[in-house]
Amino acid sequence: MxxxxxxxxxxxxxxxxxxxxxxxxxxxxxxxxxxxxxxxxxxxxxxxxxxxxxxxxxxxxxxxxxxxxxxxxxxxxxxxxxxxxxxxxxxxxxxxxxxxxxxxxxxxxxxxxxxxxxxxxxxGIISHLMAGVSAALPFVIGGGLLLAIGSILIQFGMPNVAPKDGNLGSLAWVLNNVGQLGFTFMIPIMGAYIANSIGDKPALAPAFLTTYLANSPDLLGTKTGAGFLGAIFLGITIGYFVKYFKRINIGKTFQSTMGYLIIPFVTLLIFGLLTYYLIGPFAGWVMGALIKILNSIPTSMKIIGGFVAGCMLAFDMGGPVNKAAWFFGFSLLSSKVYTWYGIVGVVTVIPPMAAAIATWLKPNMFTKQERESSLPAFLVGMTVATEPAIPYALAAPVPMIAANTLAGGIAGALSMVLGVKRIAPGIGVFDPLLGLIYPWFNYYVAFGIGLILNVVFILWFKGAWLKKQRKAAQG
Structure with missing residues (x-):
């Protein structure tokens, strides 16, 4: 065997x-x-x-x-x-x-x-970036949920009081501040694990500390932190610096100290100074300019941007195009720009749920295996995993991808118009109930319209595609 x-x-x-x-x-x-x-x-x-x-x-x-x-x-x-x-x-x-x-x-x-x-x-650079995102996710998910719970407690009338005169802070205050730590460390962790993915463990600490420095306006004397741009730049440059540094042969006497002493110290010394005097201020300026541009985009352009982002998220269902749009929205969370990640919350749940509903409405258009997979696809799709839609797309790529992409684009544009905001990753269609997406009504409007359109497009496009296939088979 x-x-x-x-x-x-x-x-x-x-x-x-x-x-x-x-x-x-x-x-x-x-x-x-x-x-x-x-x-x-x-x-x-x-x-x-x-x-x-x-x-x-x-x-x-x-x-x-x-x-x-x-x-x-x-x-x-x-x-x-x-x-x-x-x-x-x-x-x-x-x-x-x-x-x-x-x-x-x-x-x-x-x-x-x-x-x-x-x-x-x-x-591939994308794989290194995704390693950083994967490490940062638990920080922002946990932090986001605590912030949501703290916000809900305040809405129900609980006090939000900081410690004073020896008294402990209120529960809502503690939850909000512990949750905010998740967002504070999200970007340094991202930078650290991008570097770790490239240069292994010796790159981890220098990248974490310098990325934290680059995102500390009070230490740098800047208006804004370097954000995800700083994490990407420092993670990649430190990662490759360490990768090639490790190839230096300094003799058997000191070689054993390279990984835990010499490389981290030299890397932190060089990049710490560079970050303080050059990289941090410059990346902070660029990040501030980017946020200013995003906030000042005319409504008409935001609609186009939302449509493009929605199309990208729905196009390859977890592939590189989807990940690029997802990464852009996710990376802006640390800068408190939430609308682009709001589009992620709306669009990513739609393709698998739409495919499942379409099989229930027109079972004769789908194979036995697709029909049997419909309920798991629907349930998993509800939790922001677009991948269950892949088998349906592989069986009929042209109609399914076209339907998903068009519906995703429209849902993305609607999300932007309605100002849907998502403050952290969560559990899909239930995020508004947890306070992770708001306004809740606007979210369900954009999601509902996108889902209905996706089902309609699947039935329409796949019906025409199957009809054409039958005609071709008949000669």
């Missing part, structure tokens, strides 16, 4: 991670393989592969969306490894297992490359 081990992860650690893991396990077991899958999701590492499982495995599959550190890869030294983006794995697990031997390359821990797929996953 052939044995396969796999590792799956994705930027958010919510949908792709577990869907691909389940698909690999199910398909592998059907073929008579012994399969063990380690998931690196939002809950941390689960079902961690043991040394014995790895040693006995004939193949290793790495389906990654946020990359993997060199330290983590060392487990698979001398194993036959197939590495590919997690989004590609989700599209066709049977094909992946059909061609394992052809695609596998022996991995050597001393080397970096495993082939073209691995190159794209590990060295």
């Amino acid at each position: 052939e044995k396969i081990v796999a590792v799956t992860n994705c930027p958010a650690g919510i949908a792709h991670t577990y869907m691909v893991a389940e698909a690999i396990e199910k398909e592998g077991q059907q073929r008579g393989y012994e399969v063990h899958v380690e998931t690196q999701g939002a809950a941390g590492v689960e079902h961690k592969l043991t040394a014995d499982q790895i040693a006995a495995a004939n193949y290793v599959i790495l389906a990654l969306g946020k990359g993997m550190s060199n330290e983590d890869r060392q487990r698979f030294d001398s194993k036959k490894v197939v590495e590919l983006p997690v989004s590609d794995a989700l599209k066709n697990v049977p094909d992946l297992l059909d061609h394992l031997d052809e695609r596998a390359e022996v991995y050597h821990a001393s080397k970096v490359k495993l082939g073209s797929d691995q190159e794209a996953v590990q060295t």
Whole structure:
């Protein structure tokens, strides 16, 4: 019996991670393989592969969306490894297992490359950015929920009183301030883990401290912090600085101190001074100008921007185009610009829910497998995971993607017009009830119209597409 081990992860650690893991396990077991899958999701590492499982495995599959550190890869030294983006794995697990031997390359821990797929996953800038986002998510989610609870308590008449004269602060005040810490550390954590993704652990502390400095106007004497721009710039530059610094050979005597002493100290010294005198003030000025521009965009242009963002979010359902729009909206949270992330809250839940509803309304237009997947797609879609819409799009790409994109664009434009704001990631359509999206009524208007339009477009476009397919089949 052939044995396969796999590792799956994705930027958010919510949908792709577990869907691909389940698909690999199910398909592998059907073929008579012994399969063990380690998931690196939002809950941390689960079902961690043991040394014995790895040693006995004939193949290793790495389906990654946020990359993997060199330290983590060392487990698979001398194993036959197939590495590919997690989004590609989700599209066709049977094909992946059909061609394992052809695609596998022996991995050597001393080397970096495993082939073209691995190159794209590990060295792509987007994968490093997503590693930073993945690390920052728990901070902003936890902080956002505490802020929402604190706000709800205040609305119900509870006091919001700071500590004074030896008295403790009120519960609402504590929740709001602890929650705000999540937003305070969100950007430094993002910068730190971008650097960590590139340069490993020696880059973590210097990137965290310099990004925190760049986002401290009181320390820099600037009007605004560097925001996500500072996190991206410092994370990437420090990451690559450390990556190449590690290649310097300083002799056996001091080599053992490189990782925990010399590299962090030298990197922090150089980039700390650069951040204080140059990078921080300049990035803060750029960030202030960007926020000013975003706030002063005419309404007509905001509608166009909302439409474009909505189209991007719905287009590839968790792919790179979706992630680019998501990252833009998410990154502005630390600067208290919430409308672009409001579009994310509206649009991302729509495609899978619309696909499910369409199967219930016109079951004859969908396969048995699509009908059986409709309820899980609907429920998972409600929690801001667009990925369950992917199987429907793969079965009929032109009509489904067109329907999703057009409806997403309209919903995005409506969200911007109605001023929907989302202060933190949450649990999808229930976010307004938690105080994470407001005004709640405007959110449900934009979401409801977008959902209805998406269902209508699916039935219309796919109906025409199927009719054309039947005519072509008949000659």
